[in-house]
Amino acid sequence: MATAESGACVVARDVARGHISAEEVLTEHLRRIRAWEPKVKAFIRVMEGDALGAARAVDAKRGRGEKLGRLAGVPIAVKDNILVRGVETTCASRILQGHLASYDATVTQRLLAEDAVIIGKTNMDEFAMGSSTENSSCHATRNPWDTACVPGGSSGGSAAAVAAGLCALALGSDTGGSIRQPAAFCGVAGLKPSYGRVSRHGLVAYASSLDQVGPLARSVADAALALSVIAGSDPMDSTCAAQPVPDYLKELEAGVKGLRIGIPKEYFLPGLDPEVETAVRAAVEVLTGLGAEVRDISLPHTRYAVSSYYIVAPCEASSNLARFDGIRYGRHSPQARDLGEAYELARGEGFGPEVKRRIMLGTYALSSGYYEAYYATAQRARALIKADFAAAFQQVDLIATPTAPTAAFRLGEKTEDPVAMYLSDVFTIPSNMAGNASMSVPCGLTRSGLPIGLQLIADCFCENSLLRAAAAYECARPFPMLPEAPRA
Amino acid sequence: MPISADEVRKIAKLARLRLGEDEVALYQAQFSRILELMSELSRLEAAELPIPQAPAANVLRDDSPHPFPEPERLLALAPERAGPYYKVKKVLP
Numbered sequence: 337m338a339t340a341e342s343g344a345c346v347v348a349r350d351v352a353r354g355h356i357s358a359e360e361v362l363t364e365h366l367r368r369i370r371a372w373e374p375k376v377k378a379f380i381r382v383m384e385g386d387a388l389g390a391a392r393a394v395d396a397k398r399g400r401g402e403k404l405g406r407l408a409g410v411p412i413a414v415k416d417n418i419l420v421r422g423v424e425t426t427c428a429s430r431i432l433q434g435h436l437a438s439y440d441a442t443v444t445q446r447l448l449a450e451d452a453v454i455i456g457k458t459n460m461d462e463f464a465m466g467s468s469t470e471n472s473s474c475h476a477t478r479n480p481w482d483t484a485c486v487p488g489g490s491s492g493g494s495a496a497a498v499a500a501g502l503c504a505l506a507l508g509s510d511t512g513g514s515i516r517q518p519a520a521f522c523g524v525a526g527l528k529p530s531y532g533r534v535s536r537h538g539l540v541a542y543a544s545s546l547d548q549v550g551p552l553a554r555s556v557a558d559a560a561l562a563l564s565v566i567a568g569s570d571p572m573d574s575t576c577a578a579q580p581v582p583d584y585l586k587e588l589e590a591g592v593k594g595l596r597i598g599i600p601k602e603y604f605l606p607g608l609d610p611e612v613e614t615a616v617r618a619a620v621e622v623l624t625g626l627g628a629e630v631r632d633i634s635l636p637h638t639r640y641a642v643s644s645y646y647i648v649a650p651c652e653a654s655s656n657l658a659r660f661d662g663i664r665y666g667r668h669s670p671q672a673r674d675l676g677e678a679y680e681l682a683r684g685e686g687f688g689p690e691v692k693r694r695i696m697l698g699t700y701a702l703s704s705g706y707y708e709a710y711y712a713t714a715q716r717a718r719a720l721i722k723a724d725f726a727a728a729f730q731q732v733d734l735i736a737t738p739t740a741p742t743a744a745f746r747l748g749e750k751t752e753d754p755v756a757m758y759l760s761d762v763f764t765i766p767s768n769m770a771g772n773a774s775m776s777v778p779c780g781l782t783r784s785g786l787p788i789g790l791q792l793i794a795d796c797f798c799e800n801s802l803l804r805a806a807a808a809y810e811c812a813r814p815f816p817m818l819p820e821a822p823r824a
Numbered sequence: 825m826p827i828s829a830d831e832v833r834k835i836a837k838l839a840r841l842r843l844g845e846d847e848v849a850l851y852q853a854q855f856s857r858i859l860e861l862m863s864e865l866s867r868l869e870a871a872e873l874p875i876p877q878a879p880a881a882n883v884l885r886d887d888s889p890h891p892f893p894e895p896e897r898l899l900a901l902a903p904e905r906a907g908p909y910y911k912v913k914k915v916l917p
Contacts, residue, residue: 438897574883643864654839661840663910665901675913676840684842692841693851696832697858699839713865716873755857 340364341817343558344410344505345585351409354398358391358409361504362453365411369455369502371821376480378487378497380416380472381424382456387411390453397451405450406565412447413503415494416457417464418549419538420444427540428472429462431660431667431686441538442573443507443549443566450565455503458493462688463657464514464542466490467760470751471690478747479521480818481786485744488518491552495522498552500818505562506552511543512645513740513764515550516776520739520789523778523815525559525806526552528764530796531771532577534563535570543652544575546645546768554817556777556807560584563799579797587800592808593627595801598732602638603763609742615788616738619779619809623736626808633728633735637720641766644717646758647701647710648769653691654698660686693754722770729795734805737763739776739789763791773799777806778815787815827855 338350338361350356369382394409414420417427419437421444426432440448447454461471469477469492477492479485480500487496491508495518498506508515510528519526527550534549541547551562561584568581599620604613624630662668662682669681687695701710728735740760750757767774772795779790790809794802832852836843843851892898895908904911 435901436897438892438894438901571885574885640865640868643862646858647862647865658840662903663912664898666903668903672913675915677842678913679840680842683840687841689847689850692836692839692843692847693854693858695839695841696835696851697855700835700855703835703838710862710865713868717865717868720868720873753857754854755861758858758861 340368340501342504343553343555344407345555345557345561347410347504348406348408348561351394351398352404358394358453359388361409362387362391362411362455365455365501365503368500368820372480372500372502375478375483375822376496376500377475377477378458378493378500378502379413379456380426380428380459380474380493383423383454386423387453387455394451394453405452406561407447407450407452410452410505411455411503412452413456413458413494413497413506414444414454415460415491415506415508417460417509417540418443418507420454420457423457425457425540427463428460428474429686429688429691430473431682433667435665439538442535442570444538446566458491458497458506460493461490462691463540463653464490464509464511465653465690465694467513467517467757468750469493469518470747471688473688476747479744480822481523482744482784483822485746485786486521488521488744490514492518494552495519495524495526498522498524498554505558507549508552509539509547509549510768511546511649512768513761515552516764516774516789516791517740517761519552519776520778521744521787523787524552524554525556525775525777526550527559527563527775527799527802528767528773529563529567529799530773532575533567533579533773533797533799535573535576537570537572541656543649544656545652546649556803556810557585557588559775560588560803577797582800584800584803588803588807590804591626592623592805594629595734595805596629596631596732597623597805598631598633598728598735600633600635600638600728600735600737602635603737607741608738611782612738612742612788615780616736616790619790619813620736622812623805623809626812628805631732633732635724635728635766637717637724638766640717641721641769642758642762644714644721645765645769646697647714648718650694650698651702651711652698654695654702657691657695662686690754718769721766725766725770725772725795733794733798733801735793737791737793739763739791743782743786743788767793772796773802775802775806777809779809779813827852827859
């Protein structure tokens with residue numbers, strides 16, 4: 337019978353069969369939240385009352401003999417940059433404190449239509465800008481594997497909540513690695529769908545050409561189930577592709593045999609932690625043993641990914657975040673004398689340091705006289721990165737790399753040096769720049785007991801290959817789950 | 825690439841951000857570091873590369889209005905309002 341250790345697939349099946357009620361499932365998770373949350377602080381808001389109402393509604397639906405959805409009674413945590421109608425959505429920013437979402441994001445609607453139970457809003461780096469969840473105006477989240485360490489970011493709350501079993505599944509968003517890097521740090525599966533696979537309607541925009549919503553889960557099957565639910569075209573997002581959505585769960589059965597996996601030499605350079613390298617190479621060996629064919633490849637323009645990303649993303653952010661003007665919603669300054677001052681005060685007081693840094697970087701790079709040197713050059717670099725992947729996917733079906741160059745670092749270790757923080761996304765950024773699909777799955781622990789992530793990258797709209805390889809690996813090398821309560 | 829405090833103030837003004845003097849000093853130092861990271865791109869012989877044109881297809885939909893179901897939900901978010909209108913500070917100082 338389903339417990340808080342079970343994932344989404346088992347919970348949905350058992351709730352649909354009546355082996356356990358949605359309310360019992362929720363109660364189990366709330367019990368774990370009470371044990372873990374004081375130490376981990378994964379949530380900005382636990383929606384206990386709303387979740388109880390939703391769980392009871394699912395149970396009543398079953399009682400009436402109605403068919404239940406694919407996520408029946410599954411407690412899901414949602415990152416705080418995804419709108420849930422009537423619930424405070426702050427993006428962990430002071431500027432949106434008290435902001436009640438006036439509609440549901442498309443992904444939220446799709447979860448609810450499948451009878452999911454939204455259990456809370458998770459902590460994040462403010463406006464998804466960061467790699468450690470320390471840039472939250474609420475509080476820092478801690479890694480449940482070692483609370484002296486960060487959970488990664490920006491979807492650190494979602495990753496920590498899934499890892500500690502505070503929810504069966506979570507949604508995050510990934511602009512430069514914000515699902516995969518925290519998934520790696522917290523020992524869970526995290527999938528960044530291809531650009532255009534999932535609707536962004538109701539996701540608070542950071543960098544619109546890079547952002548994607550995706551699942552974090554304790555098993556590959558759960559991630560596949562969640563993707564099957566949230567993927568697919570949406571009239572409210574014109575960048576969301578009309579590609580049909582396969583049943584990703586069924587695809588898992590195909591296994592890894594016959595898939596060609598490329599190992600790019602540019603991802604195995606000095607600076608990569610030796611323990612991470614050993615674990616990732618061992619994982620590739622496992623995949624080989626399962627019938628994958630491995631070959632060396634090259635992605636020669638990888639070196640330009642971080643620098644071009646930190647131009648493109650801030651440029652888009654400077655434009656997207658111009659909407660926070662303190663007029664229609666959000667923080668405002670009553671003492672302002674005129675409109676210009678009202679903008680400057682609301683934004684100066686409302687945004688945190690990393691958000692201001694990126695807005696200003698973008699403003700600078702787009703300003704007259706600098707546009708060609710920065711933005712236009714970055715777009716050219718982006719095209720080269722994209723072309724690298726296109727060439728590689730002529731030879732291979734998947735690319736395997738480390739998700740991050742190290743395991744989780746300690747709180748405060750990189751907060752003073754933005755560049756050191758930016759470099760923790762060095763292996764995840766290229767997928768966003770190219771728009772392809774990628775995923776992190778846990779592939780072992782360091783000697784100090786911190787999870788390590790294996791990143792798999794597939795061509796656009798080839799999530800099925802990712803999931804097949806990840807599921808085969810997971811089956812061969814199951815990853816442990818954390819206990820019911822933190823060790824004293 | 826070093827950047828001056830005045831440049832930081834000018835960028836902040838363009839970005840509509842009021843900064844304290846301590847913030848100006850902090851961003852001045854950090855920007856120089858970050859722009860150094862960007863200089864990696866100067867290795868690209870950029871001018872010789874064309875700016876890529878994405879194989880874009882227009883996504884169009886009918887121009888039919890869908891009224892927001894509960895406009896009061898939106899208006900209620902405004903810090904200052906007058907009836908069904910948003911209240912805005914005077915535009916000219």
